[in-house]
Amino acid sequence: MCAISGEIRFDGNKPNIGLVKKINQFQSFRGPDDNGVYCKNNLSFAHSRLSIIDLSDKSQQPMIDKIGQCVLVFNGAIYNFKILKKELEKAGFRFKSTGDTEVIIKSYLYWGEDCLQKFNGAFSFALYDLKKKIVFCARDRMGIKPFYYHKNSDYFRFASFLPALLLDKKIKTDMNPDALHFHFTLHGSVPAPHTIIKGIKKLAPASKMIIKFDGSTQITKYWELDSTNQHKNLSEEEYQQKITETLISAVKLRQQISDVPVAVLLSGGLDSSLIVALLVKNGITNLQTYSIGFDSVKGEIGDEFYYSKQVADMYGTDFKTFNVDNNQLLQRLPEVITKMAEPMSSADNSAFYLLSEQVAKNQKVVLSGQGADEVFGGYFWYQKMAQAKNSDNLQKFAPFYFDRNHQEYKTMITYKYQSNNGDISSKFIKNRLDNIRADEYINKVFNLDTTTLIVDDPVKRVDNMTMAWGLEARVPFLDHRLVELAAGMPSSYKLSQNGKGILKNIAKNILPKEVITRPKGYFPVPALKSIDGKLLEFMQDTINSKSCLERGLYKKNYLQNILKKPNENLTNINGNKLYQLTLLESWLQIHL
Structure with a gap:
C-alpha cells in the first residue's frame, strides 16, 4: 500500500x-x-x-x-x-x-x-x-x-x-x-x-x-452488486461448500501475493480466527498473529486474549500480545484523530492504531477480519430489521440504525449548518433500499451496508489506522467473489445462530467451540466507553473551547443536556453521542 x-x-x-x-x-x-x-x-x-x-x-x-x-x-x-x-x-x-x-x-x-x-x-x-x-x-x-x-x-x-x-x-x-x-x-x-x-x-x-x-x-x-439469488438450486450445504472454497481462495491469495511475510490480526473473534485456521490448514507455517488489550474498566474486560490464545495454541502460531494502559490510551487520542482522513467516531480506531504501531515494528502486511459482519449478518441490528413488520424499507431500517432522527438533529445543529435538503440521510437510504435488486429485504440491507456504509466505517478505519504506521491490512472477507456469492444467498443462512450462521457452520470442526458460540464481540476499549475522569475532561475542554464556541456548530441547550448525562445518551447501535460530537470538533480543530 x-x-x-x-x-x-x-x-x-x-x-x-x-x-x-x-x-x-x-x-x-x-x-x-x-x-x-x-x-x-x-x-x-x-x-x-x-x-x-x-x-x-x-x-x-x-x-x-x-x-x-x-x-x-x-x-x-x-x-x-x-x-x-x-x-x-x-x-x-x-x-x-x-x-x-x-x-x-x-x-x-x-x-x-x-x-x-x-x-x-x-x-x-x-x-x-x-x-x-x-x-x-x-x-x-x-x-x-x-x-x-x-x-x-x-x-x-x-x-x-x-x-x-x-x-x-x-x-x-x-x-x-x-x-x-x-x-x-x-x-x-x-x-x-x-x-x-x-x-x-x-x-x-x-x-x-x-x-x-x-x-x-x-x-x-464499473461494478454493481446484485443481491438476487443466482443459485436457487443450491442447498444450504452446497452454499456452505462454495462459501468455504471461495473464502479459502480469498485468504490464500492475500497471503501468497507478497514478497514480505504476512501476519494476522487475531482478535479472538470468529472472523480473524477463521482466517488463521484456513491459512494453517492450507499449508501456511510459521504464522505470526497479534492481539491487543487494554485495562479493564468497571468490570468490563479490556482484552480478548482468552479466546485468541485458544486459536493461537490450536494452530501453533507465533502469538504476540500487547497491553496498553488507559493513561496512554487517553493521552494518544488526539494523535489517533490526526491520522483520520475523515472524522470517525468509533472507539475501535484507537485500538487499531495502537495495535498497528506495535505490529509495524516487525511486519508490513497483515490480514484482518473486517467485512464479515456486513457480508454475513453479524450485527444485532440486522435481526431487528429482519423482524420488523413495517412495509416501508426506510422504516424497517432507520429505527435500528440511525444515530438520531431528523428532529433530534435539528435540535443539535445550529441553523447555518443545516442542509437545505432537509432529512437527506433518510432520502438517501430510502432511495438506495428501494432500488437495490434483491429477493429479500434484509439482503437489500446487507448490500447497502457492504457497498456504501461499510466503506466509511470499518473499511476506512482499518485502512487509516494501519497505514498510519506503514502497515498494509488485507481483508479477505471483502473479496468481491465472496461478496457476490453471499449477496443473494438466502438470509436465513446468514442470520441463523444469532448471525453469521453459515460461517459458524464452517468453523465447527476447525475452531474451539467457545470461539464459535461466544456472543458477538467488539474491539474492547472500555476506557473510551465509560465517559468520566480524564476522558470527560478532554471532552468538556473540547466542547467548551474557544474554537468550538466560535464555530457555533452545536446548539448550547443540546450540549448542556448531553454533558449532564454523558454515559446515558446513546445511539441505536450503542454509540456515545458526546463522544461523536467531541470527535468531530477535535478533528476540525486539528485539520482546519
Whole structure:
C-alpha cells in the first residue's frame, strides 16, 4: 500500500510541483520506503511507496511505460496479477518488473478501461495516457483504498489522505451540510462523493473517472452488486461448500501475493480466527498473529486474549500480545484523530492504531477480519430489521440504525449548518433500499451496508489506522467473489445462530467451540466507553473551547443536556453521542 497524489492543469499553466511534493510528503507515512515525482507539461504525479510486492527499483513509481506512453501512480495490491501477467505475456507483452504495478499498465493497454473487470484487489490509481491525452482514475469495488480530490476551473488535484489536500490554502474549508447530516445519522458514514469539507470530494467505490485537459470529467460505475439469488438450486450445504472454497481462495491469495511475510490480526473473534485456521490448514507455517488489550474498566474486560490464545495454541502460531494502559490510551487520542482522513467516531480506531504501531515494528502486511459482519449478518441490528413488520424499507431500517432522527438533529445543529435538503440521510437510504435488486429485504440491507456504509466505517478505519504506521491490512472477507456469492444467498443462512450462521457452520470442526458460540464481540476499549475522569475532561475542554464556541456548530441547550448525562445518551447501535460530537470538533480543530 502507498500514497498517491497529483495535479492536472486545465488553464495551460504548469503544475504547482512544490505543492504536489508537499502533499506527497504530508501523507508519506502511508509509504515510508521510497518516493518519486513525475512532471510533464500540464500534469504532475507523486508517489510514496510501501514496498511489498517486487521490492526492487523496477517497481518504483510513478511508473513510466515509454512504449505504451502511460504513466501510473497506484495505491494498493492486485491479488491476481500473476494470472493476468501470464495472459498478457501470451498476448505479446513483455515485463521489466515482477510486481503488480506494471500489470495494471499493460492491462490497460490491452483491455482498455475494461481492465477493471479483470482485477481482484484493493486499489486506487491514476493513469496518464499520453496518446489519448486523458487521465484514467479508478477505485476498487469495495472502496478499500481511498481517492480524494479537489476540482475547480483551473486544475484537478488528488491525494490518498484528505487533510493533505488542505495544504492548498485556496480550498474552501466550509463544512458540507449534507455530509454533516450523513455523519451524525449514519454512524460517521458519509457516502461518496461527499466529504465533511465542501471543497473536497471522494471517488465512490467501484467507480472510474476520465479527466480531460479541457477540464471535463466523467465518472461511471464499473461494478454493481446484485443481491438476487443466482443459485436457487443450491442447498444450504452446497452454499456452505462454495462459501468455504471461495473464502479459502480469498485468504490464500492475500497471503501468497507478497514478497514480505504476512501476519494476522487475531482478535479472538470468529472472523480473524477463521482466517488463521484456513491459512494453517492450507499449508501456511510459521504464522505470526497479534492481539491487543487494554485495562479493564468497571468490570468490563479490556482484552480478548482468552479466546485468541485458544486459536493461537490450536494452530501453533507465533502469538504476540500487547497491553496498553488507559493513561496512554487517553493521552494518544488526539494523535489517533490526526491520522483520520475523515472524522470517525468509533472507539475501535484507537485500538487499531495502537495495535498497528506495535505490529509495524516487525511486519508490513497483515490480514484482518473486517467485512464479515456486513457480508454475513453479524450485527444485532440486522435481526431487528429482519423482524420488523413495517412495509416501508426506510422504516424497517432507520429505527435500528440511525444515530438520531431528523428532529433530534435539528435540535443539535445550529441553523447555518443545516442542509437545505432537509432529512437527506433518510432520502438517501430510502432511495438506495428501494432500488437495490434483491429477493429479500434484509439482503437489500446487507448490500447497502457492504457497498456504501461499510466503506466509511470499518473499511476506512482499518485502512487509516494501519497505514498510519506503514502497515498494509488485507481483508479477505471483502473479496468481491465472496461478496457476490453471499449477496443473494438466502438470509436465513446468514442470520441463523444469532448471525453469521453459515460461517459458524464452517468453523465447527476447525475452531474451539467457545470461539464459535461466544456472543458477538467488539474491539474492547472500555476506557473510551465509560465517559468520566480524564476522558470527560478532554471532552468538556473540547466542547467548551474557544474554537468550538466560535464555530457555533452545536446548539448550547443540546450540549448542556448531553454533558449532564454523558454515559446515558446513546445511539441505536450503542454509540456515545458526546463522544461523536467531541470527535468531530477535535478533528476540525486539528485539520482546519
